[in-house]
Amino acid sequence: MLIKSFSCSRFAGLKEINVQFEKGLNVILGPNESGKSTLVEGIYATLFKEPRLRMSVKSDREFHERFMPHPDGDVIDGEITICIGDKEYRLKKEWGVTESLQLVTPDGTIIKNAQTANDILKEILKFGSGTYSSIVFAKQRDIKEAIEQILSDETSSEVSNILMKTMMELDGISVDELDKRIQNEKDILLKRWDLDKNCPVNNRGINNPYKTGLGEVLESYYRKERIRLSMNWAQEAERDFEEICDELKVKSKQILDLKSKKDELEKIEDDVTKRLVSEPKIERLEKDSDTLSQVCKEWPIKEALIEQLDNELKTIFPKIRDLEKEKENLRKAEKKSEITNKLANIDELNKKIDDTRIKIKQTKNITDDDIAELENIHKEISKIEAAMKAGVIIGKFNKINTPCDILLTTDLKSKQKIKQGETFTANGYVKIESDEFELELKTGELDYEKLKGAYVDNELKLKELLNNLQLENIEEAKLNKETLKRLKNEENNLKEQVALLLGDKKYDDLKAELKQLEDLGQARNIEEINGEMEELSNKQMECKINKKSAEKTLQEWTKEYESLDKAFDLLVEKKMELKEIKNELDKLAPIPEEFESAEDFKNSLSHIRDSYEKVQQEYSNLKEDYYEYQKSLPESTYEELKAAYTKAESIYDKKLKRAQKLVKIHEAFEKTKEEIGKTPFKPLADKFTEYLCMLTDGNYNQGQIDESFDISLQNKNGVTMPPALLSAGTHDCVALALRFSILKYIYGNTHGYVILDDCIVDLDPERKKMAVQLIKQYAEKNQVIFTTCNPEIAELLGGNIITM
Template identity: 35%
Template sequence: MKIKSFAAEIFAGINDRSYQFDDGLNILLGDNEAGKSTVINAIYASLFIGPQIKLNTTEGKEFKERFLPYPDGDYAEAEVEFEVDSSEYKFYKKWSNSNYRGFLELADGRRIENPAKIAEYKKDIFPYGKSTYQNIVFSSQQDIKSTLKRINAEENPELIDTINSFLRRAVMELDGVSIDQFRSKIDNELEALTKKWNLETDAVSNSDRDINNPYKVGTGEIYDSYIAKEKLRRKIKESKINERRFEELGLEIKKLKKEETDLVKKIKELSEIEAEINQRAAVEIEAENILDKIKKISKTAQKWPQFKAEIAELAEKRSKAENKLRELEAEKKRAKKLQLKNEIKDRVEQIKAAENRLQELQKLKSEARVSQDQVEKMETYKNKIAETKASLKAARLKAKLNFSASDQIRVLTGVEGEERISEGEIIEADGYLRIKTDQIDIEIESAEIDFDSLREEYILNQKKFEKLKTEIQVESLEQAREKLNKITEIKSKIDVTKNRINELLASDKLEALESELTKLEQIETAREIESLNPEIEDLKTEISELNTEIKIRENRINEWQEEYQSLTELESILAAKKERKEELKENLDELASLPAEYSCASEFINDLKAKRAKREELNQSLRDKLEQHQELENLLPTASTREMESELKDLQNKFESLKSKAKNLLEIKKVFERKLEEMDQDSFKPLINSFSRNLQQLTAGKYEAGKIDANFSVRLKSKQKQELPGKFELLSYGTYDAAALALRFAIFDNLFSNHGGFIILDDCLVNFDPERRKNAVELIKEYQKKYQIIYTTCDPERAAEFEANIIQI
């Protein structure tokens, strides 16, 4: 594969560019920022990036940021012409989020725009996938330095598989098929069989995507067979239901058709007499109205004189009731006066009784000779007497007369009186003791008190106390207090009695009340008001009801007079209505007779209307059933249920066969992988040889490749056979770049030797010394004989060293 030409209307920072490329080595020469890298990116995008830029994806956002014109360009456009096996093709791309377009132009001039078809053609055009080209063909010098770091099974499995496939194919073939092809074939067949199906559980991988919600794409044969089988099973079930319903609808349609036929026949029979029955209905309605009016007028003719007689009778009853009411009202007035007489009499009696009670209380008050001042003085004297006794008690004396010649021994103690005592008796006294016999008279006083003064005070207070008792006529202070309380109570009763008298009198005088009472003595007797009131109310109610009845009849007679003028005129109208009734009867006899099943013409009309509506309903139902019948007939499958059941059996067998095939392939894969592990792993020898040859040429024989293992870990050996670490960044820049370039050419040569192709090299000789640069130029010239090389540089001298096709950027 070789690039023939490139053109860009606009891409990133370049526009209106076109370049032609030759076989072999092409040098893109231009200053920094001239657009060399942009041209390479545009060629890569034209070959491998789809035209629709989805801005909600990382790839879309990155493309917009890097390649759409700054600041607000919304599209980029470029095309690449290339040659594969002497056939020329062209990729055109217009990248955009919405206004995008792209096509592949084939050698015969046809343009393919369908993305799926373009993808199919690309499988034939490009021997390897996008990742291989990105990492081997289009790598920049900086990317080359990290090639070994990037090439690992986790980060770039596609590229590793491509290299491994090639290397294994170079050392071993299995019956004409490479190991990786054989493995891929097994894996592809297993995926084609088991995708979306779990062999272990023998069920759909995702239970939510069963027959009710099947996957549309990305499924395996087992899943597809299962879905087809279950869909057919459901179809058979639905078909049985539809067949049964189809038969049921046929019977229903037959029944409806018969019912409709019978109904149409009956409607036709009734329609023949419909016109006369309608006339009959009109006549019957008029006759019915005439009959109602005759009944009404006859009733009025009967009630008119009757109401007049009733009015006279009711008026007489009302007159009697009114007379009786007047008598009861007069009796009620007398009863009220008698009631007033009794009330006045009771008031007078209560007033007199209260006045008598007032006199008695005032007499008691005048007889009770005690005042508050007297009682208070008695309390003062009694308190002073008690105080004097207390003072004497504070000077307590005690004596004993052990011997006395006289038998007459008298003792005076404190303020008490004199008493006799016996010899040897103990004597106690308050403040003062005097013992008297025929022979002696001894006075003993306490030295702590003035006994004489206290005794004098005691006697004075005692006299005053006794005097007040005599005046008040009581025996004690308590009696005086009781007597004072009684006087207070009498005064209160006097006040209450006076208030009662005033309340009974109100604003009247007793003499006026007695005078009124004398006048009322002449009133005739009458019943109690309580017994008169019910009779009066009953009479009022009776009179009211009689007035209502009279008014009703008078109003009704007034209405008749307004409608008929008089009873005579009413009788004349009645005779005319009866005559019209007979005429209508004769008209009915001339019309068609009403069928026996109908009681009247309106019933006939309503029934005929209902039958016609029923016919429409039957007709609509029949149309619906026929439509359903046709729909079910269309739904019925062309194959019979028995044929579908036979097909279901075949699908079941196919389903089981596919599962068996998948299980067998899994067993084959296990055996294959086990055997593969036992095989010789010397797969990288061709790559090591190419890498060593390139490295020796670039380093003038100083280094060669020592080992490349299955994990793509590279070991270098020096000229002295010393093994160096696989981490190239620990080497010098020149050796690092030489090793990376050597390995890249080795990988590229091993991958594309049978396909041809092109490789992009940016200025990869910057870190080379003159000798190594000369060797690198020679190596590149050797490879340009086999492949197309596009080399980018900003150094004109470097470009001149290659003696190649120089493209000025």
């Protein structure tokens, strides 16, 4: 890609310039402040700066402040012609009060839509504005600062990002860089796009779009949606314009129709005016006649109605009184039923109380003392038994020579016979007796006789106490006590229920009250009584209202006409006067049938005149709106936007398909990534070494760029030079070598261009000579635009010299 020409009417201090560039070397020569840098800025802005400046954005605000003419200029422009092979593209932009963009393609197509033009430029420029700004348009001091940052190891990521961005757009890169390139391409395509859901992340559509960090898929989606919205707006604007045109046609016809009608009615306006004077009299007389006719007709009817309503009211009052009495009897019947139910419940509860009292009398009254005494005796017996069970004695009666009865006593048990060979056990005491001997065995210090005596005494006490209480055991005593307690609680509960039912009355009072409510007779239900009473009350109210209304009407008529006869006489007078006025009207020109009266005619004529003036004014306003709508029509028609939308939709589909394919490629790439091993920056480092050696006349013959983008320099003696020891001239050589190596790396075999701003001014004569040779060598296949204020350097370079 080559720049053929640049021109502008005004850009900062530049006025009416037209610069033609050639292939190869172009030298822009001029003193300081002659506009060399401004020319380069104009070329860059025309290529990359959007026409619409947003003053809220810092970069746009700075651009406006730097390049807008001072003090009163409000517009700047730039036009550039670029060549891709034998194809020419002409791009023109304006900034300021007239924002515009126009791209003319090789086939002569003129494109003014910014998005469409930017898509084409993006395709032909290959790289983004950042790459051009950092490499192609970069000033020498910026390159030198970048080298210092790399060598200082403090901000290497800033420059490495530039190299990474440019080198990822090339072929023949290392596996790691290819991986990064694929990932970067995925980011470029899919940033803030949810590929799984096929929509923006967090579903932020065109109504709530992301402002920054857009991937190409999301950007193309937003572009498509913006065109769709513009298409809808254009369709609405065109529809509004068509409606204005239709309204103008309608208003024009209305004006003609109203004028024709106005002229026709004005011919008979005088006769109608005469009618207008008489019509109110006729209207008043007809109204009075109608009123009097109605009064004469209804007067006797009202008198008869009042008499009829009086009779009805006399029959309604006794019926309402009877219903009130029936309603009172119904309330007494309900009270009687309530008392009857309450007495029945009380009688039932009293019976339960009597039954409970009988059960209480039948239940033995066991006291707490009785229970305590029984438990104490039982405890003593248990203690004695426990003492006897302190040990275990096991014995067996094996043999006796002289047969006789042998008696055995164990512990607290009674004597029993034991036979030869039987085994026995005891806890603390054994006694064996016969006619011939007596044997007693006991454990420890056990006083068997004392324990046995106490055991027998306590058993007798327990048995005697249970007999006195007529109980079998202690458990029965406890059960009797709990049963008695429960029965007493039941009795108290039943008494409370009776008291609750009686309230503050006595049983006999309820009986007496019930007796008074006997012989009430049969009563209807309350709904039926209330329904009949409501019906009679409504009828009574209606009669009273109607009677009062009729009496009021008669009072008013009597006050106005005195009597029916006088009202009739007045009616005859009104009708005669009405007839005389109508005879006079018959002599005048008739009112057209479409009008009900002369007043209607005058109102209509006035309305037509007002309408005629109003429609004329509306027509005039519509004419103004017509011009406004015509001006506000979008530059692109709905059909053009529709075509653009189809194209944008196609681009979106392509971007989306590319992203989907790229995801698949990345998955396949990951599987084979470990098998690939290359040195990422070897081609760049080799070319950098070649240029560096040439520029320094062999003083530095080795330049390395590792995967971290760290640059190291080695002199011809093999010594790696510290960054602090590099001279200003060496810095310039390193910067120029790095720049040309990067350009060679990113352009490859295609033609490109570079803009250099006096980058060899600080070199010694020998290195300056080698730098000129390198620039000329590079210009053999590419375009170089070199700016300088030094005529000697311009003469050394030669080529197409452009004087500013």
